[in-house]
Amino acid sequence: MDFCKYELKGGSCMILKDKGYSGKNTDRPEFQRLLDEIRKGKVRRVIVYKLDRISRSILDFANMMELFQEYDVEFVSSTEKFDTSTPMGRAMLNICIVFAQLERETIQKRVTDAYYSRCLKGFHMSGQAPYGFRLEPTTVEGIRTKMMVPDPAAADHVRLMFEMYAEPGTSFGDISRYFEENDIKVHGKSLFRPFLSQLLRNPVYAQADLELYEFFKSQGAAVVNDAADFAGTNGCYLYQGRDVKEDKDRSLKDQILVIAPHEGIVSSDTWLKCRKKLMANITFQNGRKARNTWLA
Incomplete structure (x- = not known):
């Protein structure tokens, strides 16, 4: 939050957090609230700490950027310094979101492999014991x-x-x-x-x-x-x-x-x-x- 607030240079802001939700999709309460505020014309700039904090899906991110452009909303990643006003900046942004999605899918694969390995060894895989x-x-x-x-x-x-x-x-x-x-x-x-x-x-x-x-x-x-x-x-x-x-x-x-x-x-x-x-x-x-x- 401190990194994001630094970008404001003392200006006012609305803080939106989706604690406990993954960035793999847009089904997040505060994210949906953000989109509503944008459509009402109340948002000039969206600031995130890092790109993967707002989206890790190529399709979701593309739709989000279309909405930002439609309502003339600037997008800022405080640690990655993207400039979405230039073609090169938008291209770099799209490349980074591809890697964010790749990272998410790699983590999913690693978790699946670990679960599969534990299955083969006969571990109890969490949860309550069956009745009896x-x-x-x-x-x-x-x-x-x-x-x-x-x-x-x-x-x-x-x-x-x-x-x-x-x-x-x-x-x-x-x-x-x-x-x-x-x-x-x-x-x-x-x-x-x-x-x-x-x-x-x-x-x-x-x-x-x-x-x-x-x-x-x-x-x-x-x-x-x-x-x-x-x-x-x-x-x-x-x-x-x-x-x-x-x-x-x-x-x-x-x-x-x-x-x-x-x-x-x-x-x-x-x-x-x-x-x-x-x-x-x-x-x-x-x-x-x-x-x-x-x-x-």
Whole structure:
């Protein structure tokens, strides 16, 4: 801010900050406020500390500069000293915004690669533990992370869900009604079908053995561990690959399966019965928007 104020030579200004927002797009409250003020004719000059503080997208920056020119607004970068009144200055400005976008995309790629690397090593990738587990600190390959440990009461509820759904005639509704009638709460709330559907698909609960290994191989998943690692004790992590377009009921193609450090709480046989039952369920396409009825 001090650098920017120096450019004012003591003149008055309006300070706009978008703290916590990335410059990768223009969907930022204070930036949109700036554009509104420009359109009202209240802005003569826009001063930024550095070019990438206002935009890192070539298209967004080009549109912004068109607006500045339309309303005769001067653009100043206090540390890069661009003169937008000359063709050479505008050309240099465009070259710098190209590099700002390249830097953003390079950072994204680096973060993605680090995430992918941690996936392959079986790290817990942040967030809350799935229902039935709690998190405890541990060390994997010299790196501090967290490992899931079964929570006794919640793990019993999870086993009950799997055992009930493994029965051919049992539906999500049957299980949720049973839990409601017996006053069994999940995270202090009633059991809902979408939550149950997600839980029954998660291999984090399965005691991974060779049958589970063969199942995921046959579904096209990328299994990181050797078959010998599937000893029927540990659970699994299922991560999305880099370019996955998943049909969550019918295909596991290009997803990544890794043996996890925690113990599974549901037998492989029971988990596979539930998974295959879920895959056999008929899914209906969401209805398209009505156009030709009086209710529309």
